[in-house]
Amino acid sequence: MTISCPPLCTSLSCSSTAMLRAVLTDTRWSSDQASGSSPLTPCCSRTAGSLRTAVSRNPALGAAAAASSTSESSPSGGSSSAAGSEGLPPRSAAAILQPPLGLPGACAAAAAEAPGRPGWGCPAAACTAPGAAGTDRDPGRLRQGRSGAVPLPLGTFPPPSPHRRGHGPAPGTVPGPCGRSWAMAAGGTLLLNLSPAPRGRSRQSGALKRKLQSPNGNPPLKRKRKPSINTFKKPATEVDIRQKESSSQKSTPKKQLTDNQNENQKSKPFIKTSSLFRNNPDIPKIHRKAVQQVQENVFTTDSFSQLDLHPHLISTINTVLKISSMTSVQKQTIPVLLQGKDALVRSQTGSGKTLAYGIPLVQSLQGMESKIQLALQSFDTMQKLLKPFAWIVPGVLMGGEKRKSEKARLRKGINILISTPGRLVDHIKSTECIHFRCTQWLIIDEADRILDLGFEKDVTVILNALNAERQTRQNVLLSATLTEGVTRLADISLNDPVSISIADETQIRPASQMDGQASSSSNCMEQENFAVPEKLKQYVMVVPSKLRLVTLAAFILEKCKFEKHHKMIIFFSSCEQVEFYYELLLKVLSGGLESEQPEHSSLSSAHLQFLRLHGNMEQEERTEVFQEFLKSKTGILLCTDVAARGLDLPQVTWIVQYNAPASPAEYIHRIGRTARIGCHGNSLLVLAPSEAEYVSLLASHKINVSEMKMEKVLSSLMKDNRFKLHRPGRKQSCGTDPQEVRERATVLQTRFEDHVHSSEGTVRWAKKALQSFLCAYTTYPRNLKHIFHIKSLHLGHLAKSFGLRDAPQNLTAFSAAGSKKKAKPRPKRSDLLKKTRGKHCLAEILRSEYSSGMDTGVSKVKKKKNQRKPGNQQIPT
Numbered sequence: 001m002t003i004s005c006p007p008l009c010t011s012l013s014c015s016s017t018a019m020l021r022a023v024l025t026d027t028r029w030s031s032d033q034a035s036g037s038s039p040l041t042p043c044c045s046r047t048a049g050s051l052r053t054a055v056s057r058n059p060a061l062g063a064a065a066a067a068s069s070t071s072e073s074s075p076s077g078g079s080s081s082a083a084g085s086e087g088l089p090p091r092s093a094a095a096i097l098q099p100p101l102g103l104p105g106a107c108a109a110a111a112a113e114a115p116g117r118p119g120w121g122c123p124a125a126a127c128t129a130p131g132a133a134g135t136d137r138d139p140g141r142l143r144q145g146r147s148g149a150v151p152l153p154l155g156t157f158p159p160p161s162p163h164r165r166g167h168g169p170a171p172g173t174v175p176g177p178c179g180r181s182w183a184m185a186a187g188g189t190l191l192l193n194l195s196p197a198p199r200g201r202s203r204q205s206g207a208l209k210r211k212l213q214s215p216n217g218n219p220p221l222k223r224k225r226k227p228s229i230n231t232f233k234k235p236a237t238e239v240d241i242r243q244k245e246s247s248s249q250k251s252t253p254k255k256q257l258t259d260n261q262n263e264n265q266k267s268k269p270f271i272k273t274s275s276l277f278r279n280n281p282d283i284p285k286i287h288r289k290a291v292q293q294v295q296e297n298v299f300t301t302d303s304f305s306q307l308d309l310h311p312h313l314i315s316t317i318n319t320v321l322k323i324s325s326m327t328s329v330q331k332q333t334i335p336v337l338l339q340g341k342d343a344l345v346r347s348q349t350g351s352g353k354t355l356a357y358g359i360p361l362v363q364s365l366q367g368m369e370s371k372i373q374l375a376l377q378s379f380d381t382m383q384k385l386l387k388p389f390a391w392i393v394p395g396v397l398m399g400g401e402k403r404k405s406e407k408a409r410l411r412k413g414i415n416i417l418i419s420t421p422g423r424l425v426d427h428i429k430s431t432e433c434i435h436f437r438c439t440q441w442l443i444i445d446e447a448d449r450i451l452d453l454g455f456e457k458d459v460t461v462i463l464n465a466l467n468a469e470r471q472t473r474q475n476v477l478l479s480a481t482l483t484e485g486v487t488r489l490a491d492i493s494l495n496d497p498v499s500i501s502i503a504d505e506t507q508i509r510p511a512s513q514m515d516g517q518a519s520s521s522s523n524c525m526e527q528e529n530f531a532v533p534e535k536l537k538q539y540v541m542v543v544p545s546k547l548r549l550v551t552l553a554a555f556i557l558e559k560c561k562f563e564k565h566h567k568m569i570i571f572f573s574s575c576e577q578v579e580f581y582y583e584l585l586l587k588v589l590s591g592g593l594e595s596e597q598p599e600h601s602s603l604s605s606a607h608l609q610f611l612r613l614h615g616n617m618e619q620e621e622r623t624e625v626f627q628e629f630l631k632s633k634t635g636i637l638l639c640t641d642v643a644a645r646g647l648d649l650p651q652v653t654w655i656v657q658y659n660a661p662a663s664p665a666e667y668i669h670r671i672g673r674t675a676r677i678g679c680h681g682n683s684l685l686v687l688a689p690s691e692a693e694y695v696s697l698l699a700s701h702k703i704n705v706s707e708m709k710m711e712k713v714l715s716s717l718m719k720d721n722r723f724k725l726h727r728p729g730r731k732q733s734c735g736t737d738p739q740e741v742r743e744r745a746t747v748l749q750t751r752f753e754d755h756v757h758s759s760e761g762t763v764r765w766a767k768k769a770l771q772s773f774l775c776a777y778t779t780y781p782r783n784l785k786h787i788f789h790i791k792s793l794h795l796g797h798l799a800k801s802f803g804l805r806d807a808p809q810n811l812t813a814f815s816a817a818g819s820k821k822k823a824k825p826r827p828k829r830s831d832l833l834k835k836t837r838g839k840h841c842l843a844e845i846l847r848s849e850y851s852s853g854m855d856t857g858v859s860k861v862k863k864k865k866n867q868r869k870p871g872n873q874q875i876p877t
């Protein structure tokens with residue numbers, strides 16, 4: 001989004017990964033609703049106009065802006081007089097709002113490409129998103145706000161989806177605004193929305209301690225545990241495994257002499273790996289009705305030269321971007337925006353939405369009279385698009401950079417401002433020179449995400465600020481999914497928008513029809529159908545908790561080691577899990593075990609490159625990781641939902657959802673990181689037996705998934721002799737002998753457990769990861785509680801998937817924190833972790849993911865690697 005600054009802002013866009021791509025230009029904000037089938041359907045008339053007029057805004061801005069515009073200089077690059085102060089005609093401005101992501105996707109790329117441009121490039125830090133704490137979910141107030149003659153009340157947007165989970169964003173996450181040129185960050189409001197204090201949950205405080213409930217209604221699998229680790233009844237084969245492993249190690253001189261780890265292991269007391277394959281709940285048969293998925297044609301045969309664009313722009317598209325024909329969403333959106341209309345655009349992931357608004361935006365701005373010779377500072381797409389139009393200056397506000405330098409940039413003038421909502425609001429409140437008098441475009445990208453993250457309050461502030469200074473503006477609102485909240489946002493931000501939906505079939509109703517009806521988000525969820533890329537194959541695998549870790553490991557080995565040439569993203573529900581599994585998989589799958597099978601050096605040397613990305617990482621490091629994964633042809637990225645939206649990562653072949661997303665919409669965004677722009681891709685959703693019904697939920701949204709069998713995945717271990725159980729006299733392994741597969745899985749599990757139990761620190765680390773998983777689990781929306789209820793989890797089984805041999809004893813209080821308080825608080829509860837702890841934990845997760853970069857209370861993972869090592873005391877708490 002381009003924000004016109006003192007000197008000049010032409011367009012304003014806010015986006016965060018899930019950002020609101022908002023390009024403010026002239027006058028209005030547009031929103032759409034992709035209803036109906038017809039692509040270009042005039043939207044219902046809106047009352048938003050009144051909103052604009054009604055906006056009151058601190059006059060200070062305008063005045064301040066005017067005053068500030070006296071600054072001089074030219075942008076770093078130097079060229080001319082920047083917009084500065086004097087005399088320079090105000091630049092037109094465009095603003096693009098995106099959800100705060102921390103990832104400067106394209107931005108980072110751009111930054112890298114333009115090293116000489118100070119202050120440019122995606123400042124890593126995510127924007128600050130002042131908490132949306134004040135969110136008002138009352139739809140009635142929303143209506144009032146938009147029609148009234150008063151400024152939009154803060155937080156009157158559509159009720160944020162109550163199901164947003166906190167992680168990931170992963171609840172935190174967002175990959176920052178990266179994938180997209182503009183982004184706005186989400187704010188603290190998120191916390192309130194995402195952490196539905198386990199209402200509706202009747203939990204017994206002690207339940208989590210061991211077994212929360214017997215899976216599938218079977219008799220409790222409770223096993224009595226004594227203090228001794230040898231209490232378990234041991235399955236003969238697994239005892240053997242441990243012993244055999246030990247003896248086989250002894251028989252190999254190399255191992256004894258060269259591997260300290262092995263030595264240490266041998267000296268440890270014998271600890272049995274409990275059975276992985278016993279006492280698991282039955283894997284239910286997946287019942288899913290075959291549904292006809294919504295398909296959208298990505299490409300058209302029409303070329304950009306058919307459009308009335310500046311010849312340099314067409315030439316740039318063809319030669320720099322190397323694109324010749326338009327995608328469907330571009331074909332339908334660009335002409336509408338060129339006509340100066342507002343639009344609400346819904347099109348599937350990876351279909352080219354960025355250029356759908358980027359091209360008309362640049363076309364619009366290149367004609368402006370005040371052409372300031374500023375060095376180009378843009379990222380990726382916008383930077384390339386602007387190549388022939390050097391006078392159009394883009395800028396990014398995303399946090400991660402000192403406010404002072406951002407202010408300096410604003411003072412010099414920016415034509416296209418890309419910002420997260422929180423960061424922009426921060427500047428609106430604290431930067432005197434900022435003004436929106438010349439803002440011609442507002443682009444709100446990833447609108448649904450912005451609302452999910454609870455940024456309605458920030459968006460309201462921005463709308464009021466814009467409307468107070470300029471009534472006319474072209475507005476665009478884009479999203480891959482269209483929720484009730486998005487249509488409400490469209491209603492207040494767009495002016496008589498054209499609704500563009502690429503799906504051949506959609507049942508999304510116009511906002512006008514939703515009023516008074518589908519008020520609950522759950523209803524909305526039930527009704528919305530999502531378009532899935534045609535060449536995306538979706539799989540689901542039901543895996544008992546105990547086997548989750550080894551199955552994931554087997555899957556990674558199969559795809560990334562044996563099949564090779566795969567690039568994989570694995571989604572987790574919390575930052576702590578990402579850190580934990582990153583270290584664990586790195587150490588066990590691609591670390592120190594190689595020397596154990598020199599005879600298989602060709603296989604063992606296959607390089608598994610693990611990366612991780614989450615909101616608790618410093619922005620600078622996130623950017624590095626993003627860039628590394630972007631350029632890599634293979635690799636495994638472990639991440640939270642910070643990478644779920646907006647990121648345009650080429651050549652990703654597999655998306656694994658190790659923890660199920662909180663909504664079908666989030667599912668769509670995650671899988672949308674592959675099969676982009678007509679390419680092939682695959683996705684795998686891992687579910688516990690008790691979660692199998694999620695498949696039906698997906699089917700109700702016309703999302704088809706095929707079943708992948710756990711046994712087949714585990715059989716991949718037959719290809720990796722590191723996990724072979726050496727039995728004297730055993731014949732050469734052949735095929736996929738189920739017994740041997742189980743043995744190998746147990747050997748692998750033992751390796752994981754050995755690593756986790758190698759020190760107190762790693763055990764703590766594992767418990768912490770487990771704890772964060774439970775915390776996240778409590779935040780599934782109420783309408784999904786029948787599928788994801790913490791009472792369905794078996795803590796002992798779950799512990800194994802974190803490499804723990806026993807269920808942690810001290811999670812009761814924590815788990816209670818996430819549940820509804822039922823009985824009277826126990827005496828010392830307040831001193832335990834309890835509710836506040838749970839909420840705090842979740843809050844941290846969320847905040848960290850969507851931080852605008854301004855908050856200070858979140859503990860970030862330090863860049864120094866040793867600080868992240870398991871066992872290190874500085875593990876974030």
Ligand SMILES: Nc1ncnc2c1ncn2[C@@H]1O[C@H](COP(=O)(O)OP(=O)(O)OP(=O)(O)O)[C@@H](O)[C@H]1O
Pocket residue numbers: 179323324325326327330347348349350351352353354355479480645646647648672673676677
């Ligand atoms: N007309 C086109 N022809 C070929 N490639 C294109 C075209 N338009 C865009 N692309 C490429 O397609 C990829 C995806 O585009 P983009 O990121 O804009 O998708 P999106 O619809 O915004 O996805 P999401 O909803 O997941 O954010 C980008 O790499 C972009 O360069």
